[in-house]
Amino acid sequence: DIMSENEYTIESVRASLVRQEDTIVFGLIERARFPINSPTYNQLNVSIPNFNGSLFDFILNQTEAIQAKTGRYINPEENPYTENLPPSVVPHYNFSKFLHPTTAVININERIKKAYLNEMLPLFVASGDDGNYAQTAASDLSLLQAISRRIHYGKLAAETKFRASPREYEPLIHAQDREGLMKLFTVKSVEEIIQKRVRKKAMVFGQEVSHDSEVSRKYKVDPTIVSRLYQNWIIPLTKVVEVEYLLRRLD
Numbered sequence: 486d487i488m489s490e491n492e493y494t495i496e497s498v499r500a501s502l503v504r505q506e507d508t509i510v511f512g513l514i515e516r517a518r519f520p521i522n523s524p525t526y527n528q529l530n531v532s533i534p535n536f537n538g539s540l541f542d543f544i545l546n547q548t549e550a551i552q553a554k555t556g557r558y559i560n561p562e563e564n565p566y567t568e569n570l571p572p573s574v575v576p577h578y579n580f581s582k583f584l585h586p587t588t589a590v591i592n593i594n595e596r597i598k599k600a601y602l603n604e605m606l607p608l609f610v611a612s613g614d615d616g617n618y619a620q621t622a623a624s625d626l627s628l629l630q631a632i633s634r635r636i637h638y639g640k641l642a643a644e645t646k647f648r649a650s651p652r653e654y655e656p657l658i659h660a661q662d663r664e665g666l667m668k669l670f671t672v673k674s675v676e677e678i679i680q681k682r683v684r685k686k687a688m689v690f691g692q693e694v695s696h697d698s699e700v701s702r703k704y705k706v707d708p709t710i711v712s713r714l715y716q717n718w719i720i721p722l723t724k725v726v727e728v729e730y731l732l733r734r735l736d
């Protein structure tokens with residue numbers, strides 16, 4: 486076993502969350518190339534043989550099925566949106582068993598998907614319909630996977646915090662005290678820095694680059710909205726995963 490049991494620390498978890506911001510900001514920029522394209526999500530607009538759902542759901546389920554067969558969800562950092570996926574048919578890498586085993590069932594992707602489609606998406610895409618439904622769904626899917634990975638990284642954040650001070654966490658876990666746990670692991674200053682940094686990343690990554698003139702003040706995705714997506718959904722849902730993780734940590 487080449488993986489160390491202690492490869493994750495709160496510093497390495499936070500460094501990964503910073504890196505994942507790049508993927509999420511670029512994902513937002515890519516999705517914002519298309520207008521809302523609502524027929525993508527509308528069940529009445531498609532009749533796919535042997536499938537009951539929208540074009541988006543069809544692409545999501547089929548893509549996750551091929552990814553499951555080829556081993557994507559063997560990595561404990563990955564959580565699928567689709568239930569009852571086929572098993573992997575490829576040889577498995579021996580991922581470290583850092584997380585507590587009873588927490589593998591934690592998966593809030595249904596909640597993430599609903600928040601994304603109903604609340605987040607309308608904030609950062611234009612209205613309209615350009616017919617590129619399959620491309621739209623593909624960019625939604627890769628963005629949703631990046632957001633899900635980030636939010637479920639809350640499991641790793643929670644485990645490193647628990648290991649650093651088990652005596653503080655244990656009584657709250659025994660009491661199943663959600664609010665107490667939330668208070669104990671929350672670091673407001675870290676959250677504020679993240680909200681500022683993702684705003685800046687949206688300005689840098691989303692600027693119009695011209696070979697000769699000054700950088701323009703027009704961005705491919707609104708930096709203030711990127712910051713708001715983190716503040717209102719991505720960080721709070723990460724904390725939901727952290728609480729769910731800690732509640733099961735002594736099972």
Ligand SMILES: C=C(O[C@@H]1C=C(C(=O)O)C=C[C@H]1O)C(=O)O
Pocket residue numbers: 499502639642670671672673675676679719720721723724727
């Ligand atoms: C993930 C952490 O836990 C909490 C959640 C945060 C987040 O989602 O970015 C940031 C700080 C903490 O309040 C962390 O401490 O890094």
